[in-house]
Amino acid sequence: MLNKDDIRRYSRQLLLEEIDEDGQQNLFNAHAVVIGLGGLGSLVARFLVGAGVGAGAGSLTLVDGDVVDVSNLHRQASFNETYLGDLKTRALHCELNKVNPAVNLAIKSQFADETNLPDIVSAATCVIDCTDSISTRMEINRACVKAQIPLFITAASGLSWQSVNLPCGDSETSCGCYHCLVSQIKVDENCSSHGILGPVVGMAACHQATQALLFLAKRHLTKIQWGEYIVGNAINGTTNSFHLPPLPNCEVCQ
Amino acid sequence: MNHTSDSHISIENSRQRIELVVNGENKTYLSPITLLELVMRDALRQEGTAIAYNQSIVSRCQWSNTHLKDGDQIDIFTLVAGG
Numbered sequence: 001m002l003n004k005d006d007i008r009r010y011s012r013q014l015l016l017e018e019i020d021e022d023g024q025q026n027l028f029n030a031h032a033v034v035i036g037l038g039g040l041g042s043l044v045a046r047f048l049v050g051a052g053v054g055a056g057a058g059s060l061t062l063v064d065g066d067v068v069d070v071s072n073l074h075r076q077a078s079f080n081e082t083y084l085g086d087l088k089t090r091a092l093h094c095e096l097n098k099v100n101p102a103v104n105l106a107i108k109s110q111f112a113d114e115t116n117l118p119d120i121v122s123a124a125t126c127v128i129d130c131t132d133s134i135s136t137r138m139e140i141n142r143a144c145v146k147a148q149i150p151l152f153i154t155a156a157s158g159l160s161w162q163s164v165n166l167p168c169g170d171s172e173t174s175c176g177c178y179h180c181l182v183s184q185i186k187v188d189e190n191c192s193s194h195g196i197l198g199p200v201v202g203m204a205a206c207h208q209a210t211q212a213l214l215f216l217a218k219r220h221l222t223k224i225q226w227g228e229y230i231v232g233n234a235i236n237g238t239t240n241s242f243h244l245p246p247l248p249n250c251e252v253c254q
Numbered sequence: 255m256n257h258t259s260d261s262h263i264s265i266e267n268s269r270q271r272i273e274l275v276v277n278g279e280n281k282t283y284l285s286p287i288t289l290l291e292l293v294m295r296d297a298l299r300q301e302g303t304a305i306a307y308n309q310s311i312v313s314r315c316q317w318s319n320t321h322l323k324d325g326d327q328i329d330i331f332t333l334v335a336g337g
């Protein structure tokens with residue numbers, strides 16, 4: 001049962017059948033993990049906290065070892081000049097507490113890697129990959145497939161954003177994993193050289209937060225699409241969606 | 255109609271014209287052609303390139319044995335990873 005304060009705070013989203021009271025309870029009890037607190041993660045976390053993810057028996061874990069830099073401020077909407085040089089985990093914790101102090105926030109001020117990821121993702125209801133390199137994304141994918149934890153991936157660069165929801169074994173959908181997508185592709189790792197417009201990464205983050213919230217509210221009853229790779233073009237405002245099939249003999253998911 | 259290229263095709267009578275929709279645009283190619291040959295022919299940058307064939311992503315190792323037919327839809331995009 002939601003109390004009077006909860007009903008008031010979450011009234012606008014409770015009106016949606018995709019959330020409603022059951023969904024809100026699921027949001028309270030969800031354990032969500034946001035990895036990477038840049039343009040994507042700082043905004044995704046803001047929406048999850050606002051929606052009450054982890055405000056009951058659950059939690060919201062924020063993972064990043066980076067500090068706030070002045071060059072971040074054009075796109076990383078949750079930070080401001082008072083946090084320059086501070087750990088992003090601490091800065092975000094401080095800001096998010098002002099939004100919704102009922103959320104059980106946990107911070108891990110470290111860069112996700114092969115060794116700490118099994119611990120970071122364990123017990124998560126879902127993992128939200130907001131990192132910025134292929135190699136880290138591949139390690140997150142590997143850890144989520146191994147632990148069978150649904151994974152929400154989004155990326156942005158230039159004026160393009162891309163996104164995919166991966167069931168990671170916890171669904172009947174036959175789709176590939178992130179390794180299936182990128183293992184054959186030579187990708188230029190240095191993304192910082194391509195530039196990015198603030199609201200473009202914001203569009204990606206808003207999509208990712210929406211997908212994660214719909215899943216966390218209704219779990220596998222949600223109608224969100226799994227294994228569909230979305231390519232968004234911020235210039236003409238279009239998106240295309242392509243099925244991501246499993247790669248035969250994928251060393252991670254097959 | 256371009257008569258020069260038509261007569262050129264009639265010489266190569268084993269080759270047929272097919273229309274493909276590449277990134278939303280109708281384009282004419284000579285069949286048989288694979289996905290890899292299309293990428294090579296159009297001199298597309300292969301670094302970071304992903305391809306969807308009729309709305310399904312095709313891994314790079316399958317480009318050379320994906321034979322294109324008239325009306326097929328090809329979407330070529332660059333994978334991004336920033337955040």
Ligand SMILES: [Zn+2]
Pocket residue numbers: 176177178179180181246247250251252253254
């Ligand atoms: Zn795979």
